[in-house]
Amino acid sequence: MTEVPPEGLTISAAAEMSGLSVDTLRYYEKEGLTLHRPGRSPSGQRRYTEQNVAWLGTLVMLRKTGMPIRDIKRFVELYRVEGSEADRLAILQAHRQHVLDDLDEVQTHLAAINRKIDYYNTAVMQGK
Amino acid sequence: MTEVPPEGLTISAAAEMSGLSVDTLRYYEKEGLTLHRPGRSPSGQRRYTEQNVAWLGTLVMLRKTGMPIRDIKRFVELYRVEGSEADRLAILQAHRQHVLDDLDEVQTHLAAINRKIDYYNTAVMQGK
DNA sequence: ATGAACCTTGGAGCGCGCTCCAGGTCAAGC
DNA sequence: GCTTGACCTGGAGCGCGCTCCAAGGTTCAT
The missing domain is CATH 1.20.5 (Single alpha-helices involved in coiled-coils or other helix-helix interfaces)
Known part of the structure; x- marks a missing residue:
């Protein structure tokens, strides 16, 4: 359905797919809202995998239903806690x-x- | 149903009835969101009539459904335009x-x- | 008559969620 | 080789909708 090449998407492509802005993507990452940080190209540019983009969908879902950034952050942090x-x-x-x-x-x-x-x-x- | 004495309600009573804060009531008035400004007691305190309180209900309805202050202001201003x-x-x-x-x-x-x-x-x- | 409670104004401050900017790096095309 | 454009970072700025504060006036109960 979605086509993400193995080398990953640029931030602008990920922005377009998620419906967020490039700035918002970087802001979310800075705030610790990413489940996994996107990888980097040899020159340091972000590369979004299918998994990265899928999580952006989750973030959109939570934000559009009114969950504050702060609460989303706590939610994400739980993913790093086993069990x-x-x-x-x-x-x-x-x-x-x-x-x-x-x-x-x-x-x-x-x-x-x-x-x-x-x-x-x-x-x-x-x-x- | 609602009991507003003829001399009107104090701002704190109007706040309680509308579910807004006293500060918000004054803020809305400052922003020109009131259909009619509440009257004043001899000493200069606001006195809210039934009509005033009813309009607060309209403001709550519009705000809670996401209408920005700016748009509400335009809407109110139309009430001052005949026809x-x-x-x-x-x-x-x-x-x-x-x-x-x-x-x-x-x-x-x-x-x-x-x-x-x-x-x-x-x-x-x-x-x- | 003293103190608490409530009101007044003008203006400052704040939390949120982005959004934008400066200054720099890098890759590709002409 | 040079320009163009997309990307990078850190940090400043902004629009919104309140929310709070200072300084002062009035009212009321004890």
């Missing part, structure tokens, strides 16, 4: 609940938006 | 679409979170 699977699972489950609560709140407010739109449509716009 | 109902409606409808797109994206990522949780549950945690 921490239960802890990682707990974090994911807690985050899942967080997302569900968030969705619920937004949907409630969305209903209010819909009511306001209806109000404009029926009570205000009939004279048009 | 701008169609424009206000358009803004609400555009925002509604924005919220729907957002919800969609979050739900997609939520599905990925669920898959990751399932992975931990089935493939990793069975030994415990």
Whole structure:
């Protein structure tokens, strides 16, 4: 599906695939959010493997659902601790609940938006 | 339902009712997000009417669904323009679409979170 | 009448998540 | 050989949305 050559992708290619910016990729790495740091070409440029890019997808998933950088960092660090699977699972489950609560709140407010739109449509716009 | 005495609520009471902080209330007012500025007591303290508090609810609705302060300001300003109902409606409808797109994206990522949780549950945690 | 609680203003400060910049290296193409 | 362009690093800067602070006024309970 995704085609990552064996020598790896440049940072700009990885950025494009992940939907993040080049600067954000370097920033995430600096913050310790990478599961494995990408390798380097002989001249020192980053080379992203399929695995590297896959993890970027995880980062996008967590960020887009509102997990702060700080919390993602803690999550990643658990991957370096042996036998921490239960802890990682707990974090994911807690985050899942967080997302569900968030969705619920937004949907409630969305209903209010819909009511306001209806109000404009029926009570205000009939004279048009 | 809500009980606002005729002389109005203090800022701390309005804060509690709206779920916003006292500082945020003053900040919103400074930024021009209020539909009507709250009145003042003889000594200069803000007094929030039922109408004032109701508008705070609208502000919360828009903020919690991700509308930036800047956009809310534009929306409020339309209330001061006569015959701008169609424009206000358009803004609400555009925002509604924005919220729907957002919800969609979050739900997609939520599905990925669920898959990751399932992975931990089935493939990793069975030994415990 | 003393002190606590609450309010006022203007403005500074802050946490977050990037985003941008300067100055430099390197590889490829003309 | 030279230019172009993508990459590197460390660090500064920024937009957002509050949040807090200082200095002062008022109100109220004991």
